[in-house]
Amino acid sequence: MIALHGVTVAVPALTPPGTKTLLDGVSIDLAEHRIALIGANGSGKSTLLRLLNGLIVPTQGRVDVEGHDTRRDAAAVRRLVGFTFTDPLSQLVLPTPLDDVELSLRSRVRDREARQAQARAWLARYGLADVAERSIYDLSGGERQLAALVSVLAVQPSVLVCDEPTTLLDLRNRNLVAQVLADLPHQVIIATHDLELAAQSERVIVIDAGRVVADGDPETAIAAYRALLA
Numbered sequence: 220m221i222a223l224h225g226v227t228v229a230v231p232a233l234t235p236p237g238t239k240t241l242l243d244g245v246s247i248d249l250a251e252h253r254i255a256l257i258g259a260n261g262s263g264k265s266t267l268l269r270l271l272n273g274l275i276v277p278t279q280g281r282v283d284v285e286g287h288d289t290r291r292d293a294a295a296v297r298r299l300v301g302f303t304f305t306d307p308l309s310q311l312v313l314p315t316p317l318d319d320v321e322l323s324l325r326s327r328v329r330d331r332e333a334r335q336a337q338a339r340a341w342l343a344r345y346g347l348a349d350v351a352e353r354s355i356y357d358l359s360g361g362e363r364q365l366a367a368l369v370s371v372l373a374v375q376p377s378v379l380v381c382d383e384p385t386t387l388l389d390l391r392n393r394n395l396v397a398q399v400l401a402d403l404p405h406q407v408i409i410a411t412h413d414l415e416l417a418a419q420s421e422r423v424i425v426i427d428a429g430r431v432v433a434d435g436d437p438e439t440a441i442a443a444y445r446a447l448l449a
């Protein structure tokens with residue numbers, strides 16, 4: 220389980236009081252299998268997600284991932300929590316999906332041939348066998364999003380954190396990625412503006428100005444969010 224204990228994230232600011240608070244004293248346990256964070260632009264969703272795999276650490280408070288403090292035990296946390304960015308091109312750093320998935324497998328599979336075979340198998344499992352060796356720039360948005368997801372899944376994390384996984388996709392690719400996420404055995408925590416996607420979660424958390432302002436079943440939390448924006 221992931222637990223945030225009194226987490227504040229503040230950054231330096233040029234204007235008084237000299238700091239900007241991005242998250243403000245957030246304490247929550249994230250235990251459910253499917254959790255969505257929703258909230259207006261700039262409310263703090265991505266900041267909260269980045270805390271979960273130690274990409275950033277709290278200014279105050281603590282984040283524990285299965286008992287590992289993200290500040291003290293970053294390597295263990297990164298193995299447990301996979302992270303995908305909104306734009307898969309910030310994540311796919313090598314020329315082809317095959318290269319990227321192989322890179323993910325490098326520490327786990329020493330033999331190059333075995334590694335390549337496993338990378339192909341991972342890509343095939345998500346319908347990407349035919350594009351394994353295509354330039355990532357020649358993939359569709361959906362294929363790119365899936366390739367980025369597969370390169371994270373190949374590390375075999377127990378939790379998958381996705382920052383706006385469907386935002387850049389057309390409806391068909393959005394549905395494809397939503398279905399892949401729904402079928403994963405992992406705990407999946409997403410931030411999204413896609414309220415239909417959020418509604419498929421067990422729990423929806425509404426963030427506003429760095430605080431949790433609603434938290435519960437999708438119907439109630441989404442209604443609270445609509446009221447907030449009205």
Ligand SMILES: Nc1ncnc2c1ncn2[C@@H]1O[C@H](COP(=O)(O)OP(=O)(O)OP(=O)(O)O)[C@@H](O)[C@H]1O
Nearest residue numbers: 230239241258259260261262263264265266267410
């Ligand atoms: N490193 C940083 N330095 C200064 N300000 C930052 C930093 N990171 C985020 N912010 C600011 O913190 C606020 C919250 O950002 P965050 O990306 O967490 O919001 P969000 O809810 O994910 O927004 P969106 O829906 O637009 O993606 C924004 O005002 C953003 O500009």
